[in-house]
Amino acid sequence: MIEKINGKLFRDMFISGANNLQNNKELIDKLNVFPVPDGDTGTNMSLTIAAAIKELNKVESDNLSEIGKALSKGSLMGARGNSGVILSQIIRGISKSVEGKNELGIDEFAKALKSGSDTAYKAVIKPIEGTILTVVRESGEFAVKNVKKNKSFIEFFEKVLIEANKSLEKTPELLKNLKDAGVVDSGGKGLVCLYEGMLSALKGKIVDLQESDKIDSVQSIANDYVETQGELDIKFGYCTEFILESENADPEKIRDIMLKYGDSLVVVGYDGVIKVHVHSNEPGNVLQEALKFGQLLTIKIENMRYQHENLIIPDDDQESNSKLASQDKVIVNEESKPFGFITTTMGKGLAGIFEEFGVDIVIEGGQTMNPSTEDFINAINMVNADNIFILPNNGNVIMAANQAKEISEKNIYVVPTKNIPQGIGCLVSFDPDSDADSNMENFDEVLSNIKSGEITFAVRDTIMDGIEVNEGDVIGITGKSLISSGKDIAEVTKEVVRNMADEDSDIITLYYGEDVEEDDARLLAETIQEEYEDVDVELYYGGQPLYYYLISVE
Known part of the structure; x- marks a missing residue:
C-alpha cells in the first residue's frame, strides 16, 4: 500500500499524465463549443505539457524540488493558448507546494493540488466558471477536505478523480455555450486526462505515449528563433542580424537575396530602414551583400553552435521569473530605439501589412496555432527598444503574451487586440511622439471604436x-x-x-x-x-x- 510519494513516483505520475493528455488531444480538440475552427484546446494543452516533460527529462535526479522546478519552467515557457497558460499555472502551483520536501503524504499532495488551483485562479483576470478552473478548484477543495477519509494514496486519488469528473460533467450547467453544443468543457477534460494518467502511474502502470504523438510533440515544441533548444546538428551556425539603411532597396528585394544564405529569415522594413535576421554559415558574405544597397547601422553575429554547448537557462530558483529571461541576446553596436512592436498573424498578406507598419517581429500563429510564451520571449529578446508593444490579435493568445511580459525584464505592453483589424487599427493610431502609457490609453479607445x-x-x-x-x-x-x-x-x-x-x-x-x-x-x-x-x-x-x-x- 502506497503511503508516500517520492521523487521517482512523482516524476512517473507526471510523465504518465502528460502521455495520457497527449494521447487524447484530438478528443479534447473536438470539445470546443463554438462552431468555428477553434479546435485547439487539446493541442495547446498537449504542447504545453510536452514542453514540461522535455524540461523534466533534463533532470537526472529524483529530487522533488528539482523535478517540480523543471515541470514549472518547461510548462511556463511552452504554454500556448488560454488553456495551456492555465495548465502551466496549475503545474506551477503544485511545484511550489512540493518545494523543499523529500516525499509527499496524502495531506501534502492534497495541498499541492489546492495550490495548483489557487495559482491558476490568480493568473486569470476574470475567471469563468464552467471551465478548467472550475474542475481544478472543485477537485482541489475536495482533496483537502477528504484527506483523513482514506486508507491509501490510491483510494484517495481515485476519489479526487471521481470528483474531477463530476465537476467536468456539471460544466454545461455553468456555461450556456457548452449546454447548447452538448459538450463538456475541453480544458476541464484535458485536466481530467492528466489526472487519469497520474493515477495509472500511482497504480503501477505508466501510460505510454502513442507513436504519432511522440512525433508531433517533438516537432511542435521546436522553436524557430532559438536553436540552442534543439539538436546539436545545427545546419547554419551563425545568427546574423543587422539594420540596413537604404534608399534603393525594399524588404522584398533584400529577402529574396538573403534566401540563398541560410534559413530562419526575418526581414522587416519601413521608411528606408530594413532589419534582417538570418541564420547562415557565411555571415561575412551576408554583410557584403547588404553593403551593396546602403550602410549598416548595426551588426550582431552569434555562434549558435557555441551557444548550444553553453546553455544559459539557469536551473535554480524558479521563483525568480526574471531568471527565465536569461536567454537575452547581447545586442552589439545597436542603440535602443524608443518603441518596438511584436505581433501575431497568419497569412503572408497580413504579415506584409504589419511589416509595412514597421512591426519588428511578426510571429506566425493565431487561430488553431497559438504561439507559446517562449515564442514571445524569443521575439522580445530580438527587439532592442525601450518599450515593446505586443499585439496578440487573438483572444486565445493574450494570456501567453502577458505571461511573457511577466517573465521579461524589459518594458512590455500587451495591447489586448483580439483580431487583425484591431491590431492594424492600433498601429495606424500609434503616435511616436507620445509616451508608451499615452499610446496605451489611445489604443484602448481604438479598440472600443473598431x-x-x-x-x-x-x-x-x-x-x-x-x-x-x-x-x-x-x-x-x-x-x-x-x-x-x-x-x-x-x-x-x-x-x-x-x-x-x-x-x-x-x-x-x-x-x-x-x-x-x-x-x-x-x-x-x-x-x-x-x-x-x-x-x-x-x-x-x-x-x-x-x-x-x-x-x-x-
Missing part, C-alpha cells in the same frame, strides 16, 4: 445565438455573436457588413483569405461599395487560412 467581423465555416452541427448551423456552413461572426449562416460566402459576408455598418461608418475594410479568388473578392468589394456609396470600401489580400474574410468597420 467593429470587427469574421467569415469562416462551421466545424460541427450546433445552435448558436438562436441560429441553427450545419457542419460546413459558411458563418459570419462579430465579437462572440453569430450573425449569419448559409452556403454562399458573398451573401453571408454582405449580411455581416450590414450588421456592422451604420450612418456613422466611414471605412469598410475587407481582408480576403487564401481560399478566396482575387476576382471574387474584388467583385464583392464593388458590390458592397455600390450599397454604401458614402463609405470608402478597401480590399486587401490577407492570405489567412480558415477565414474567407476578415472585416473592419470604422
Whole structure:
C-alpha cells in the first residue's frame, strides 16, 4: 500500500499524465463549443505539457524540488493558448507546494493540488466558471477536505478523480455555450486526462505515449528563433542580424537575396530602414551583400553552435521569473530605439501589412496555432527598444503574451487586440511622439471604436445565438455573436457588413483569405461599395487560412 510519494513516483505520475493528455488531444480538440475552427484546446494543452516533460527529462535526479522546478519552467515557457497558460499555472502551483520536501503524504499532495488551483485562479483576470478552473478548484477543495477519509494514496486519488469528473460533467450547467453544443468543457477534460494518467502511474502502470504523438510533440515544441533548444546538428551556425539603411532597396528585394544564405529569415522594413535576421554559415558574405544597397547601422553575429554547448537557462530558483529571461541576446553596436512592436498573424498578406507598419517581429500563429510564451520571449529578446508593444490579435493568445511580459525584464505592453483589424487599427493610431502609457490609453479607445467581423465555416452541427448551423456552413461572426449562416460566402459576408455598418461608418475594410479568388473578392468589394456609396470600401489580400474574410468597420 502506497503511503508516500517520492521523487521517482512523482516524476512517473507526471510523465504518465502528460502521455495520457497527449494521447487524447484530438478528443479534447473536438470539445470546443463554438462552431468555428477553434479546435485547439487539446493541442495547446498537449504542447504545453510536452514542453514540461522535455524540461523534466533534463533532470537526472529524483529530487522533488528539482523535478517540480523543471515541470514549472518547461510548462511556463511552452504554454500556448488560454488553456495551456492555465495548465502551466496549475503545474506551477503544485511545484511550489512540493518545494523543499523529500516525499509527499496524502495531506501534502492534497495541498499541492489546492495550490495548483489557487495559482491558476490568480493568473486569470476574470475567471469563468464552467471551465478548467472550475474542475481544478472543485477537485482541489475536495482533496483537502477528504484527506483523513482514506486508507491509501490510491483510494484517495481515485476519489479526487471521481470528483474531477463530476465537476467536468456539471460544466454545461455553468456555461450556456457548452449546454447548447452538448459538450463538456475541453480544458476541464484535458485536466481530467492528466489526472487519469497520474493515477495509472500511482497504480503501477505508466501510460505510454502513442507513436504519432511522440512525433508531433517533438516537432511542435521546436522553436524557430532559438536553436540552442534543439539538436546539436545545427545546419547554419551563425545568427546574423543587422539594420540596413537604404534608399534603393525594399524588404522584398533584400529577402529574396538573403534566401540563398541560410534559413530562419526575418526581414522587416519601413521608411528606408530594413532589419534582417538570418541564420547562415557565411555571415561575412551576408554583410557584403547588404553593403551593396546602403550602410549598416548595426551588426550582431552569434555562434549558435557555441551557444548550444553553453546553455544559459539557469536551473535554480524558479521563483525568480526574471531568471527565465536569461536567454537575452547581447545586442552589439545597436542603440535602443524608443518603441518596438511584436505581433501575431497568419497569412503572408497580413504579415506584409504589419511589416509595412514597421512591426519588428511578426510571429506566425493565431487561430488553431497559438504561439507559446517562449515564442514571445524569443521575439522580445530580438527587439532592442525601450518599450515593446505586443499585439496578440487573438483572444486565445493574450494570456501567453502577458505571461511573457511577466517573465521579461524589459518594458512590455500587451495591447489586448483580439483580431487583425484591431491590431492594424492600433498601429495606424500609434503616435511616436507620445509616451508608451499615452499610446496605451489611445489604443484602448481604438479598440472600443473598431467593429470587427469574421467569415469562416462551421466545424460541427450546433445552435448558436438562436441560429441553427450545419457542419460546413459558411458563418459570419462579430465579437462572440453569430450573425449569419448559409452556403454562399458573398451573401453571408454582405449580411455581416450590414450588421456592422451604420450612418456613422466611414471605412469598410475587407481582408480576403487564401481560399478566396482575387476576382471574387474584388467583385464583392464593388458590390458592397455600390450599397454604401458614402463609405470608402478597401480590399486587401490577407492570405489567412480558415477565414474567407476578415472585416473592419470604422
